[in-house]
Amino acid sequence: MSAEKTPCISAIDTTNFARQIVLDFEFAPVPKQRQRRGLRNEIIEVGAVKLDYHGNAMGEFSQFVQTEFTEGVAYPVRELTGISAVDTAMADPLYVVIKRLSDWIGRYSAQVVCWSGADHRQLLTECQAKHIDLSAFPTDWADLQAF
Template sequence: MKYVVVDFEWNQSPYGKNTSNKRLPFEIIEIGAVKLDENGREIGQFSKVIKPKVYKKLHHVTKSLTGITEKELSLGSPFPEALEAFLEWCGDGYMFCTWGNLDLMELQRNMKFYHLEDMLEGPIKYYNVQKLFRIFYDNENSTASLEYAVDFFKLRNKAGFHRAVNDAVYTADVFRKMDWKEAEKWYTVDYFRNPKTRKEELKLIYDTYSKYVSKEFVSKEAAMADREVRTSRCFKCGKPAPKRIRWFVGKNKAYYCLAECEEHGYLRGKIRLKKTDEDKIFVVKTLRSIDPDGAGHIADLKEEMRQKRQEKRHREGTHEG
């Protein structure tokens, strides 16, 4: 298998969030990529500047970080032309690698804006090199920057950061340092193009947790009433894990539960409700192994949320009185 390590630079409205195009809040202005063979050897590079259609003036942060100029952008290729050239360069039988989880999501959003979704099949399976770095080398730093990882491995060269091909090269250098057999266990799936039907739903199993991405529902209530959404099953043995604490709303509007497998112990369930561009709802549910202390934290969180609801009702009752 080949690996395409890709990075995108994008621009946004220079006049503030309120002036953004809701269909395209971030417009890709540069594609950079490195192709590796199955042994990690570099076998090609791709670099293309894209002429913007929506945000022709650079946001000051984009300009400062990348050093790209508006004159350079004006000489770039239109996005459809650049995308076609990039995908042709990728070829067949490859796996995307990125630093972080935003690049492929924004690529697909840009493709959707131009009605080019059919050019790349989704949901996209890929390696998030930032996630792999966190798992293998830096568990405490969940948002480690690419610069941090490069310095960690002493890989810095003369190229600067925040130009697409440079960042792709650095990401490839970091990726080469990893145990690829172990990395295979920790692939990521981008679900910008989420499952539409029960048949398309995603059920992913990792060493320490499972992830379920549901079909679409018409409302939050319909999603949370669905049996498959609410079920708790041990990802290690596949058996039902009875709930010790049923689903409740926690912080950041996520739902939590505590389940227990007779053989493998406690599981923390977490549900996030996602909204599509068409205002449909789908669910991302994780079930993760936790120890008794972690189980205690779930119980504490439920009590904390109960007290907050009680205090809110009291305040509202006092105000009405």
């Protein structure tokens, strides 16, 4: 699914959604010789906070992600995030983490809130490259950086 075909909202909308999911991915670069299907980065951690329509925190989600094309975690990423190669090696692959995240979000109408469009693009690109089904994942995203 391309970003052009995916609905995207540029402002937080608390009237039409039961939940807001504040989402942040950490990702690491894929070495050029290992890049496949346009995948230049891989998600190594998923962090999220679920808010009700009043903005009250309802829960947190945090999981490391096992990489498929990136070996280890490059020094600059490790220094910035504190995520090690052991963290990603012991983690579940992205398709498992996305399924858990979707289940955690639940079947409520939800809008994903993130900082910039990078997380949204990364999720779409990586899931397409790895043939991961996003049909149960919210499609409405708000970009905090846009305003």
